Amino acid sequence: MRVTVAVNGITHQVDCHPSTLLVHLLREELELTGTHVGCDTSSCGACTVILDGMAVKSCTVLAGQADGREIETVEGLADDHRLSPLQQAFADNFALQCGFCTSGFLMAGTAFLRENPEPSEAEVRKALEGNLCRCTGYQHIVDAILSTDTSGDQR
Ligand code: FES
Ligand code: FES
Numbered sequence: 001m002r003v004t005v006a007v008n009g010i011t012h013q014v015d016c017h018p019s020t021l022l023v024h025l026l027r028e029e030l031e032l033t034g035t036h037v038g039c040d041t042s043s044c045g046a047c048t049v050i051l052d053g054m055a056v057k058s059c060t061v062l063a064g065q066a067d068g069r070e071i072e073t074v075e076g077l078a079d080d081h082r083l084s085p086l087q088q089a090f091a092d093n094f095a096l097q098c099g100f101c102t103s104g105f106l107m108a109g110t111a112f113l114r115e116n117p118e119p120s121e122a123e124v125r126k127a128l129e130g131n132l133c134r135c136t137g138y139q140h141i142v143d144a145i146l147s148t149d150t151s152g153d154q155r
Contacts (some may be wrong), residue, residue: 001015001016001017001018001064002014002015002016003016003025003065003066003067004013004068005062005066005067005069005070005071006069006070006071006076007026007030007032007071007076008071008072008073008076008081009074009076010136011025011050012029012030012111013021013106014063015027016029016034016063018062018064018095019028019062020062020063021047021058021059021060021061021062021063021066022049022051022056022059022061022063022066022071023035023037023047023058023059024059024063025063025066026071026073027048032073033043033072034074034102034103034105035047035048035049035058035073035074036083036100036101036104036105037059038100038101038104039059039111040059040062040131041059042057042059044101044109044131044132045057045104045105045108045130045132046101046102046103046104046131046132047059047098047104048063048103048105048107048108048130049068049071049072049073050072050073050110050111051066051069051071051108052069052070053070053111053114054111055107055110055111055112057130059150060099065149067119068070068130069106072107072110072141073103073107074102074103074106074107077106077110083151084106084110085148085149085150086106086109086110086113086144086148087106088145088148088149089144089148089149090102090105090106090141090147091149092144093140093143093144093146093147094140095136095140095141095143095144096135096136096140096141097135097136098134100134100137101131101133101135103134104131105131105133106123106139107142108127108128108131109127109128109141109145109148112124112128113145113147113148113150117150118150120143121146122131122141123147124142124145124146125138125142127151128141128142128145149152
């Protein structure tokens with residue numbers, strides 16, 4: 001089947017098998033390897049991308065379900081090598097160690113902050129409950145999201 005997707009503002013047409021998962025389309029066909037596969041069972045959130053404005057686990061979405069839709073991945077967050085506000089907050093708050101989970105947290109956090117730019121800590125923790133991190137203990141990630149400058153565009 002042929003799938004047409006707009007990824008980070010660029011339209012791609014990709015021929016793929018009907019069983020291809022969105023995460024594999026992104027990583028293997030489009031070589032956008034910032035989206036990670038941690039579990040393949042919808043548990044870890046490492047594969048989170050933004051699909052038509054909603055954070056989704058791309059290991060749970062068929063590529064065909066993304067046909068004609070807009071996808072944002074971690075590669076689209078920085079603007080001309082300038083970090084997005086949330087990426088900058090992750091750096092400032094030491095919110096990553098090995099970094100394997102980070103792209104998923106950044107995409108989940110970006111979608112969340114667009115909807116709720118001034119969240120409480122409890123709201124942040126609730127929003128991120130689908131994302132797992134083996135390294136940080138979460139507090140620094142929560143701190144990063146709470147301290148993100150949401151006055152401008154949340155790419
Ligand atoms: S790889 Fe998708 S949730 Fe873990
Ligand atoms: S920073 Fe290593 S898993 Fe989150």
